[in-house]
Amino acid sequence: MAFGTLKADTLTHSTAGSLTTDYVVNGSAKGWCHANQVSVGITDSYNVSSITDSSTGLIYYTPTNSMNNADYASSVTVRQSSTGATFAQSLNDLHTTSRWASSSKNSSSVGVDSQHNNIVVYGDLA
Amino acid sequence: MSTIIADNLTGKTAAGNVTVTSEGGAATFQLQQGLAKAWANLNGSTFGLRGNNNISSATDNGTGDYTITFSSTMDNSDYSFTIGHRGAADNDTDDTPSLKSGTSATGSSIRIICNNQSLGTLRDVDYACMAIHGDLA
Numbered sequence: 001m002a003f004g005t006l007k008a009d010t011l012t013h014s015t016a017g018s019l020t021t022d023y024v025v026n027g028s029a030k031g032w033c034h035a036n037q038v039s040v041g042i043t044d045s046y047n048v049s050s051i052t053d054s055s056t057g058l059i060y061y062t063p064t065n066s067m068n069n070a071d072y073a074s075s076v077t078v079r080q081s082s083t084g085a086t087f088a089q090s091l092n093d094l095h096t097t098s099r100w101a102s103s104s105k106n107s108s109s110v111g112v113d114s115q116h117n118n119i120v121v122y123g124d125l126a
Numbered sequence: 127m128s129t130i131i132a133d134n135l136t137g138k139t140a141a142g143n144v145t146v147t148s149e150g151g152a153a154t155f156q157l158q159q160g161l162a163k164a165w166a167n168l169n170g171s172t173f174g175l176r177g178n179n180n181i182s183s184a185t186d187n188g189t190g191d192y193t194i195t196f197s198s199t200m201d202n203s204d205y206s207f208t209i210g211h212r213g214a215a216d217n218d219t220d221d222t223p224s225l226k227s228g229t230s231a232t233g234s235s236i237r238i239i240c241n242n243q244s245l246g247t248l249r250d251v252d253y254a255c256m257a258i259h260g261d262l263a
Contacts, residue, residue, distance in 0.1 A: 030148075
């Protein structure tokens, strides 16, 4: 017998109140990643098996466990460049159930690589 | 319907690993990894935290330049941070928040700036909302 499985619909804290467990399942991030697109690699992550440097500023993240559909929510942020220029990062419509995607551009709307790309994904796992 | 009444959830095999079954039932994920380890809703205009979890303080370093300090520190500086915002009174979408260059995030704090892409200057934003995902110490 595997240690130990609890099946419950509600979690109750002695002072902080109750939470139905659907908030735990649905409200938890299903993956996150801090990635470097200059020296391409994953700095740290959860539920990300690899990243792909698709083109300048465009990163594909491959989740270890895929999403149930492509209607998940994701949030992305990038770090300002060392020269002080600010990059803007947005989601990219090339995302699928098995690929998260983000784009980074400078103030002239030109794709740029950043050392610090961050993404968090919420939604349903398969 | 069943209810678990507890102040703490701790993994049996590994204290920091409680597994949750996915919505589709085909996968499991680690509860601790999916939880935001800190979040904040900051008013950059009148300056102050509207709401937060695991934030000990917010510091106004100047126009559009803020430091957020965690109550419980992160295990390393490699965590993922995401920021959302609402611009100044004109809701200017050109106000772009980002991690400030040259001041990499640390385990105890993160410094962000809000730069207006069109003006090329820092501006205070009405709402700077952020979430941190990664490993707590």
